[in-house]
Amino acid sequence: MEEPEMQLKGKKVTDKFTESVYVLANEPSVALYRLQEHVRRSLPELAQHKADMQRWEEQSQGAIYTVEYACSAVKNLVDSSIYFRSVEGLLKQAISIRDHMNASAQGHSAVKNLVDSSIYFRSVEGLLKQAISIRDHMNASAQGHSPALGHDLRRPSTGGSRFPPAPARSLQAQLRMSPYVASLFLDSLEGILEVPLL
Template sequence: EPGTELYLKSDLITDKFTESMYILANEPSVALYRLQEHVRRSLPELAQHKADMQSWEEQSQGAIYTVEYACSAIKNMVDSSVYFESIERLLKHAIAVKDQMNSAQGRR
């Protein structure tokens, strides 16, 4: 019968349309499931990397502070050389005065 063929074709088209709609409706949820699966698998490793990076940053900051403190101490030592030279001159002068006093006492 001609009507039966039309009915079978329309049934086939309806089935294909329904299947396409089902795939389109479920595709995003499948993609989200895969994404969630990936995140769940990789998250612990990423969290560990983050913790490691924070630890290294803290260690680096500590090392930078130590180097800056050492540089500051060295600069202060260099700047204080003027005072040490002055002290050295005063000590030499004091020794010279003491020697003069000793020789003056020896002559008496």
């Protein structure tokens, strides 16, 4: 009776020992296999996350650099207010100089026009003197021949005028003025002489 019990107990002990040996022999390989499978499944995702993080880091660094550059530009603009005030002052000076030059040019042109017109004034003075002299001669010789002019004013000339147009043309040539001004002078002469000159 004791031998079968001893055999049964011995078999149980050996089975447990064998199972323990199998567990000890196979457990590291199972753990490594599980670890290998876990790494194989997780590694691509981890690599993708790493690449995304690197790309985000580069973008963040670029954005930080842009913000820093913009901040430095704003600081430089704040510091350059002195230069802007200097430019404003220079522009005001330039505008003032331009206005002064325009005023000077207008003044010079006005003075030049006055100087040029003095010649016309002298010519007009001589012209009026000659016109008055001619009118006096015409009034004095209305009844006969005028020895000073050398023409018979009672006889009409070939152009239908009582007075020859040669003196008026010579005076117009002496004046050397524009046709418009010359026509005004000739109209004045016609009004004084009361005869058409041209």
